[in-house]
Amino acid sequence: MCASAARLRQLLRLLTLATLLTVTAPAHAIDPTELSDPQLQQRYRALSQELRCMQCQNQSIADSPVGLAGDLRREVRELLEAGRTDAEIREHMRARYGDFILFRPRFTLQSAWLWLTPVLLLLIGLYVAVRVIRQKAASVEEEEADSPGRSS
Amino acid sequence: MNRYLLPAAIFAGLVAVLFIGIQRSPTKDVISSPLIDKPAPVFELPVLGAEENFSNASLAGSWYLLNVWGTWCPECRNEHDMLLEIARSDRLPIVGLNWKDDDMAALAWLIELGDPYIVNAADREGRVAIDWGVYGAPETFLIDDQGIVRYKHVGALNPAVWQREFLPRLPPLQSELQP
Numbered sequence: 128m129c130a131s132a133a134r135l136r137q138l139l140r141l142l143t144l145a146t147l148l149t150v151t152a153p154a155h156a157i158d159p160t161e162l163s164d165p166q167l168q169q170r171y172r173a174l175s176q177e178l179r180c181m182q183c184q185n186q187s188i189a190d191s192p193v194g195l196a197g198d199l200r201r202e203v204r205e206l207l208e209a210g211r212t213d214a215e216i217r218e219h220m221r222a223r224y225g226d227f228i229l230f231r232p233r234f235t236l237q238s239a240w241l242w243l244t245p246v247l248l249l250l251i252g253l254y255v256a257v258r259v260i261r262q263k264a265a266s267v268e269e270e271e272a273d274s275p276g277r278s279s
Numbered sequence: 280m281n282r283y284l285l286p287a288a289i290f291a292g293l294v295a296v297l298f299i300g301i302q303r304s305p306t307k308d309v310i311s312s313p314l315i316d317k318p319a320p321v322f323e324l325p326v327l328g329a330e331e332n333f334s335n336a337s338l339a340g341s342w343y344l345l346n347v348w349g350t351w352c353p354e355c356r357n358e359h360d361m362l363l364e365i366a367r368s369d370r371l372p373i374v375g376l377n378w379k380d381d382d383m384a385a386l387a388w389l390i391e392l393g394d395p396y397i398v399n400a401a402d403r404e405g406r407v408a409i410d411w412g413v414y415g416a417p418e419t420f421l422i423d424d425q426g427i428v429r430y431k432h433v434g435a436l437n438p439a440v441w442q443r444e445f446l447p448r449l450p451p452l453q454s455e456l457q458p
Contacts, residue, residue, distance in 0.1 A: 181310070181414030194379060195414060198405040223412040225313040 158189065158200055167207050174203050174213060178220055179228050187230060312412050312431045319345075319422045320410040327377050327399035328386050335374065335400075338422075342450065344373045345420040346396070346436075347408060349380040350388045352416040358435035359392050365441065366395035370449060375399035378408050378416055421448060 158175070162168040175189035180196040188196040188203075199220070206216045220228050232238045314320075323334040335345070346362060348355040366373055375396035377385045382401060389399075402408055411420065414433075421430040429448050432440060 195405070195408075198379075198409060202406075202409055222313060223409060224414065225310060225412070227310050 158197075160200070160204065162204060162207065170213060171204060171207055174207075174216060175200055177217070177230050178203070179230055181224055181228060310414075310433070312428070314412055314420075314428045315431060317428055319420070319426050319428045320407070322400065322402075322407040322410065324376075324400035324402055324407060327375070327382060327401045333374075333398050333400050335422075338372070338374070339426055340424050342371045342424050343422050344371060345376055345411070345422060346373055347376045347378050347411070347413050347416050347418040347420075349378045349416050350384040351380065354435045355417045356392070358417055358437065359395070361436040361438065361441065362395035363393050364438075365436075370452075372397040376407060376411075376413075377401050378413065379403065379405045421445060424450075 162171055172189065176187045178188045178199060180186045180188045180191035180193060180199075182193045182195050183191050186196075188199045202220075203216060206219060211219070217229060221233075226232055226235075226238075232241065234242055319335065321334065321336050323332050323336075325331075326333045335343075344365070362373060365371075373396050375398070377399050379402065382403075385399070385401070389396075400407070411418075417433075417435055419432045419436055420428055423429050430444060432444060434440075
């Protein structure tokens, strides 16, 4: 008993360590560049998380070590330092690489279903839930009506 | 019976959506360029192996290919024979964009394998490649006499791609106009 508890504690400790490591590691792993202005730096981090590395398609340019991702980060930095807004920088990238480079796709006629489906599913779920609950309530009432002797 | 109908329909719908998703999942070949039918980005870069600059603005009024390559790119070696063949056919000039390469290595490559290009622009920092939305060499753009990008091929050129995608888009030869 005591041995297994100690084992469990050890496992928990390992898990905690692993979690901490995965949470902290990627923050500055790939790109050590720091912009002079901390506000720009913050926007730079956020933007480079939002842009897809076109070569390794399931990583952002912030996470990817490949050459093109580095070039795109440089482009983002230069645009930031030139005073462009986040929206302008996203558009700058989209004009060159297409919608695919944006991890958060724009709302267009084509992508409407992508944005609206979750809302639609939620509404359907709500409708079903309400119906089920009402049915349950109705059947409970019926049962109570069927056996009036018990309640009195 | 009816209580299975709705879940079955939902399941069938899900299968359909996922199937379409898998069919159209973006592989590297499929990502279409937003540059198609837009004016080609103008650039000015040092000429590979020369003390001068080249700008694609100087090609205004003529059709040309822009081929993005590098000696670090194995597929570029695979398409090189095709480029030589296109150059020999004399249909249109090929401009090379030597992407993030070592000048010496690139020049040696052209001496070893032959030079299909009218000129090679050395994009050592990869800035022009970004303007053209390049994400993996080799890539080949077809630009018309108005300076409009008409087509982009990602991956190695080969006779099949050339016949299927490029030739039909080219203006007809004089000899084809007067049979």
